[in-house]
Amino acid sequence: AQSVTQLGSHVSVSEGALVLLRCNYSSSVPPYLFWYVQYPNQGLQLLLKYTTGATLVKGINGFEAEFKKSETSFHLTKPSAHMSDAAEYFCAVTDPRFGNEKLTFGTGTRLTIIP
Amino acid sequence: DTGVSQDPRHKITKRGQNVTFRCDPISEHNRLYWYRQTLGQGPEFLTYFQNEAQLEKSRLLSDRFSAERPKGSFSTLEIQRTEQGDSAMYLCASSPGQVRNEQFFGPGTRLTVL
Numbered sequence: 212a213q214s215v216t217q218l219g220s221h222v223s224v225s226e227g228a229l230v231l232l233r234c235n236y237s238s239s240v241p242p243y244l245f246w247y248v249q250y251p252n253q254g255l256q257l258l259l260k261y262t263t264g265a266t267l268v269k270g271i272n273g274f275e276a277e278f279k280k281s282e283t284s285f286h287l288t289k290p291s292a293h294m295s296d297a298a299e300y301f302c303a304v305t306d307p308r309f310g311n312e313k314l315t316f317g318t319g320t321r322l323t324i325i326p
Numbered sequence: 327d328t329g330v331s332q333d334p335r336h337k338i339t340k341r342g343q344n345v346t347f348r349c350d351p352i353s354e355h356n357r358l359y360w361y362r363q364t365l366g367q368g369p370e371f372l373t374y375f376q377n378e379a380q381l382e383k384s385r386l387l388s389d390r391f392s393a394e395r396p397k398g399s400f401s402t403l404e405i406q407r408t409e410q411g412d413s414a415m416y417l418c419a420s421s422p423g424q425v426r427n428e429q430f431f432g433p434g435t436r437l438t439v440l
Contacts, residue, residue, distance in 0.1 A: 220366075245428070254330070254417060254431035255369070301368050312357065312421060312429065313382065316368030 213238045213304050217317035225325045230289040232320045234276075234302030237283065242304040244285040245314065246276055249299045258300075261285065262307070272296070297324045328352075330432035332418050338438045339408055346404045347435045351420030358401050359429060360393060362386065363415040375401060376423065408439045 218233040236242060243262045247255040259270025266278040272295075276287045285302060299321050303314040331350045339345050351358050356377050361369035372391070373383045377398035387393075390408075395401040405412055415436050419429040 215368075247431075252433075252436075254433045255419075256431070257428045260428060303368070312427070313359070313371050313374065314361075314369070314429065315371070318366070318368050 213242060213306055213315050215302050215304055215315060215317035217300075217302055217320050219320055220318065221321045221323065223323040223325055224292045226294055227291050230274075230287070230292045230296065230322065232287040232300050232302075232322065234285045234287065234317060235283050236285065236302075236304050238304060238306065240306065240308060241280060243307050244276075244278060245303040245305070246270065246274070246285075246287050247301045247303060247316075249301065249319075251298075255301065258287070292322075292324050294324050294326065297322055330418055330420050330430050332416075332432040332435050334435060335433060336436050336438075338440065340440050341408060341410060343408055344404065344406045345408060345437065346402055347416055347418075347437075349401045349403070349418030349420075349432060351400070351418070352430055355420035355422055355430070356398065357421045357423040357429075358395055359419040359421075360401070360403055361417040361419065363417055363434070364413075369417055372403075405437075408437075410439045413437055413439045 214237045216235045245260045246258040259268045261278045269275045302317045333348045359374040360372040363369040375395040390406045393403045415434045417434045418432045421427045421429045
C-alpha cells in the first residue's frame with residue numbers, strides 16, 4: 212500500500228523568504244506524485260505533478276518540486292513567499308500500475324506567511 | 327469550462343436523518359471520484375466511477391453510504407441514518423480518464439451532523 216508523510220503540520224515563513232514543504236512517500240513502485248493547494252472553504256487545486264521524465268517539476272504560482280527516488284521525497288519549494296501563498300498544502304500519490312488514478316493524500320501542511 | 331460543481335455547499339442535519347449530495351463533473355470527463363475530508367486530515371478516497379460504472383469502493387464506505395452516477399453524467403452520494411462521525415467535507419473530483427491526467431476538484435459539501 213502507498214502512503215505519504217508530510218513533516219510539519221504547520222509551517223510559518225516571512226514574506227519574501229524561502230518556502231519548503233516536505234513530503235516523503237512509501238511505495239513499492241515509483242509512484243506518480245502531486246502537490247495540491249486548498250484555500251479556506253474551497254476544493255483542491257493542482258500545483259504540480261510528477262509522472263515520468265524530468266525530476267524537477269515546475270508548477271503554478273512559482274512553486275516547484277523535485278522527485279528524489281533515493282530519498283523517497285517530493286519536497287515543494289518556492290524561492291520567495293507571498294502573502295497569497297497562505298493556505299493548506301497536500302502531497303498525494305497514485306499507483307501508476309492501476310488505471311484508477313486514486314489519490315492517497317498526506318495529512319497536509321498549513322502554511323502561514325508572516326508580513 | 328465551468329469546473330466541477332457540488333450542491334449543496336453546506337448541510338446541517340440531525341443524527342439519523344438521510345442526506346444526499348450532488349456532483350456535476352466537467353463536461354465529457356468520464357471519471358468521477360468522491361473523497362471525504364475530516365478536520366485536520368487530508369482527503370480520503372471513497373469511491374470512483376468510470377462513466378456510469380462504479381469500479382471501486384473504499385472500506386470507508388459503509389452500508390449506509392451509496393453513490394450513483396446514472397447516465398455517466400452527474401453523481402449523487404447518499405448517506406442514510408447519519409451519525410456524528412459522518413461530519414466532514416465531501417469532495418468530488420473528475421478527470422478525463424487518460425493516464426497521467428489530473429483530477430479537478432469541486433468546492434466540496436460540508437456536512438454537519440448534530
